Amino acid sequence: MEKSTIKQLAALPLLCFALAATAIAADTPSETPVAQATDEMAAGRQAVKDQKWTQAVASFKKAIAENPKNADAHNMLGYSHRALGKFDDAFAAYDKALAIDPKHKGALEYSGMGYLKTNQKAKAEAQLAKLKVICASCSETTSLAKAVADYKPGVVSSVY
Numbered sequence: 001m002e003k004s005t006i007k008q009l010a011a012l013p014l015l016c017f018a019l020a021a022t023a024i025a026a027d028t029p030s031e032t033p034v035a036q037a038t039d040e041m042a043a044g045r046q047a048v049k050d051q052k053w054t055q056a057v058a059s060f061k062k063a064i065a066e067n068p069k070n071a072d073a074h075n076m077l078g079y080s081h082r083a084l085g086k087f088d089d090a091f092a093a094y095d096k097a098l099a100i101d102p103k104h105k106g107a108l109e110y111s112g113m114g115y116l117k118t119n120q121k122a123k124a125e126a127q128l129a130k131l132k133v134i135c136a137s138c139s140e141t142t143s144l145a146k147a148v149a150d151y152k153p154g155v156v157s158s159v160y
Contacts, residue, residue, distance in 0.1 A: 109140035
């Protein structure tokens with residue numbers, strides 16, 4: 001073997017060690033506002049799962065304060081407000097999510113469900129039309145399509 005090949009082979013373990021150390025460092029959690037917003041998002045999602053709507057609202061508001069461009073936080077804030085029956089607040093949150101991400105499937109679905117709860121079927125159908133353009137076979141689209149099809153004016157449904 002040539003000397004240059006032996007040197008290259010000898011350097012290989014050092015290169016592997018350096019790459020491994022870089023990968024470990026990249027996986028270290030940071031204390032940036034984005035990471036904190038993620039913690040608030042997790043707390044909010046757990047509150048939603050536990051149906052603790054007021055707690056969910058508080059968590060999602062904190063997540064938004066830390067990262068105002070978090071469309072998911074605005075969407076989940078809207079979802080939580082809707083569960084509390086605060087539809088004006090819910091629609092405001094959905095509108096903010098959609099201003100950040102006009103193709104946010106969750107915000108389109110949940111706002112459509114909110115429109116059905118407030119007897120605004122035409123607005124729900126408009127949200128459904130947007131979803132169909134974005135992803136006709138997505139669960140958000142099929143869920144809202146079923147709710148629109150099952151809608152009966154003046155009847156409150158747990159489906160929407």
